[in-house]
Amino acid sequence: MGMTVSEKILAAHAGLDCVEPGELISARLDLVLANDITGPVSIREMRQYGFQEVFDPERIALIQDHFAPPKDIPSAALYTAMRDFAREKGIVHYYEAGQCGIEHCFLPESGLVSPGDLIIGGDSHTCTYGALGAFAAGVGNKDLTVGMATGEAWFRIPETMLFLLTGKPGNPWVSGKDYILAVIGRIGVDGAQYKAMEFAGEAVADLSMDGRMTMCNMAIEAGAKTGLIAPDDKTLSYIRDRAKRPWKAYYSDPDAHYERVVEMNVEDMRPLVAFPHLPSNIRDVGEARHISVDQVVIGSCTNGRIEDLRTAAGILKGRRVHPYVRAVVLPGSQPIYIQAVREGLVEIFAEAGCAVSTPTCGPCLGGYMGILDKGERCVSTTNRNFIGRMGHPESEVYLSNPAVAAASAVAGHIADPDEVVG
Amino acid sequence: MSGLEMIKGRVFKLGDNVDTDLIIPGRYLNDPDPEVMAAHCLEDAIENLPGRIQKGDILAAGKNFGCGSSREHAPVAIAAVGFSCVVAKDYARIFYRSSFNLGLPILEAPELADEVREGDVLSVSLDSGKIRNETTGKDYGFRPFPAFMRELLEAGGLIPYTLGKGGKGGRV
Numbered sequence: 001m002g003m004t005v006s007e008k009i010l011a012a013h014a015g016l017d018c019v020e021p022g023e024l025i026s027a028r029l030d031l032v033l034a035n036d037i038t039g040p041v042s043i044r045e046m047r048q049y050g051f052q053e054v055f056d057p058e059r060i061a062l063i064q065d066h067f068a069p070p071k072d073i074p075s076a077a078l079y080t081a082m083r084d085f086a087r088e089k090g091i092v093h094y095y096e097a098g099q100c101g102i103e104h105c106f107l108p109e110s111g112l113v114s115p116g117d118l119i120i121g122g123d124s125h126t127c128t129y130g131a132l133g134a135f136a137a138g139v140g141n142k143d144l145t146v147g148m149a150t151g152e153a154w155f156r157i158p159e160t161m162l163f164l165l166t167g168k169p170g171n172p173w174v175s176g177k178d179y180i181l182a183v184i185g186r187i188g189v190d191g192a193q194y195k196a197m198e199f200a201g202e203a204v205a206d207l208s209m210d211g212r213m214t215m216c217n218m219a220i221e222a223g224a225k226t227g228l229i230a231p232d233d234k235t236l237s238y239i240r241d242r243a244k245r246p247w248k249a250y251y252s253d254p255d256a257h258y259e260r261v262v263e264m265n266v267e268d269m270r271p272l273v274a275f276p277h278l279p280s281n282i283r284d285v286g287e288a289r290h291i292s293v294d295q296v297v298i299g300s301c302t303n304g305r306i307e308d309l310r311t312a313a314g315i316l317k318g319r320r321v322h323p324y325v326r327a328v329v330l331p332g333s334q335p336i337y338i339q340a341v342r343e344g345l346v347e348i349f350a351e352a353g354c355a356v357s358t359p360t361c362g363p364c365l366g367g368y369m370g371i372l373d374k375g376e377r378c379v380s381t382t383n384r385n386f387i388g389r390m391g392h393p394e395s396e397v398y399l400s401n402p403a404v405a406a407a408s409a410v411a412g413h414i415a416d417p418d419e420v421v422g
Numbered sequence: 423m424s425g426l427e428m429i430k431g432r433v434f435k436l437g438d439n440v441d442t443d444l445i446i447p448g449r450y451l452n453d454p455d456p457e458v459m460a461a462h463c464l465e466d467a468i469e470n471l472p473g474r475i476q477k478g479d480i481l482a483a484g485k486n487f488g489c490g491s492s493r494e495h496a497p498v499a500i501a502a503v504g505f506s507c508v509v510a511k512d513y514a515r516i517f518y519r520s521s522f523n524l525g526l527p528i529l530e531a532p533e534l535a536d537e538v539r540e541g542d543v544l545s546v547s548l549d550s551g552k553i554r555n556e557t558t559g560k561d562y563g564f565r566p567f568p569a570f571m572r573e574l575l576e577a578g579g580l581i582p583y584t585l586g587k588g589g590k591g592g593r594v
Contacts, residue, residue, distance in 0.1 A: 014593070016593070023593060024568075024570050024593065025593055026593075037451045037454075037493065037495075038492070038493070038494070040454060041454045041494065041495075044454070045581065049581050049585065066451070067451075067452055071452070072452060074452040074453045075452040078452065078454075121492075122492060123491075123492055124490065124491050124492040124516060126492075138492040138516055139492060139516060139519070139520070140492055140493070140494035140497070140516055140517075140519065140520030140523060140524075141494040141520070142494065142520065142523035142524060142579060142580040142581055143519065143520070143523060143580065145581060146580055146581060146584045149584075150584065154570070154580075189439055189486060189489060190439070190485060190486035190489065190512070190514070193486065193512065193514065193515060194515050194518075220490075223486060223489060223514055223515060224515075225515050278439060365443070365448035365451070365491070366443070366447060366448040366449050367448055367449070367451075367452075371449075384441075384443065384490060384491075386441045386443045386444065386490060387441075387443070387444055387466060387467075388443060388444065388447050388466045389443050389448070391449075393466040
């Protein structure tokens, strides 16, 4: 029996020739990631349980992004804990705000993620790295602590679901965000519970690396352990000048077993909006146009990459944000921010009336930089629209792609980009 | 194999897809103190939970409990506020593994999750895999813990387990 990409990566890292879904393994990790919410907890646990050293100071990334730069005194204490630990243990990939950005934007572009890697991160959107052909999964603090100390983690080999996205979209505004919202809408928020989601097909191959990262990023929103895309020429050219370590690409065997194959044709797809309070609650943007908005957020580990900013700027150029809308733009990382400055995108956003911020997760998780009051509605390019996710429990978040978000900022209600640009 | 404890408590009941933002909202993640998490656990879902809960009470819910963020603050908050265990139809993946890694028992009992009512009293035998609804007198089973998960619970969680064994790759 052949194996899927996921099974091959997990087997290789456990020193096994083959594995089957359901088996439990202990596997060697290529990278362990922690952020400002999860890192300080695991740092405390390492000290508490007497783990003296990290397994490899070059294979741990400590990123400040959720509340960075520190929004208040308790957050500042999280950062001093990270800085002290990084100094003490010689952590190579420790980054202050201004030198990194949102972890899942920054690590791939920095060459810290490569095809075939096995990665755990103290953040659920660690699955983003599947876009590079890595097996990457979010974990809680105990896994993170043990991973940082030993370089190993336990895994249950997941069943793999294959999503074949065929065709080319007729609508120019349809993006990777719409593909993944459509997938989640089809299978539900627990449709891939404990599973690996493998994305393939012409529509996926046609996506840029940015678009692929958007898709894999939201695999967790279907309950998946990871989402991944086998490497192709685009992947290899993306990592060629970036990769910091030797790497190996894995591909699913022709006779690999998939628990389920879901085919979707994207030709007639239109931009989608996920209504409160689940990412699976999708509707065509045309069915959402009656909904007025108070805030728009463009950014996050889902849609804060340069392609996303270019799309949004293309719509906002020469236009004004609606007088009763607060529009917040958050480039995903410092390199993306610099690129956006060089391309004149930041000027376009600023002139349109957007609040442009240094990279941070901020509003996505209700941290800061755009928190919603009771009754406020937000169109956001982020990944979750749960109750209270962005602020008051009686506020509402509508998830969309960057084009719909930018058009909505101008219109003051959820808008089809064609309505604003046309 | 050492035994696992008996649990008895009153039920607080929630629905499907209870996410980790609902369990402990992001606005409180700037302070990792378990007492802070306990004070705000499920505050947008259950009014005045810290004032009403008695230590050992049981949280019941529907499917996909604990979906969303990887924050271990969620199972930590549930334990810190005083719940002895969670009974649900099934669980989101990261919440599932984090709970066992912590040593918090979480049970999969779909029939009970459908039938149990707020305020019912449940007795749970973790060893025998049985739950009795003391209020209605009905008995239920729950899906047995996989052997490795049981080892984690008996060790008191992943860190004590790791300190006791030390992983060296391969099958566990």
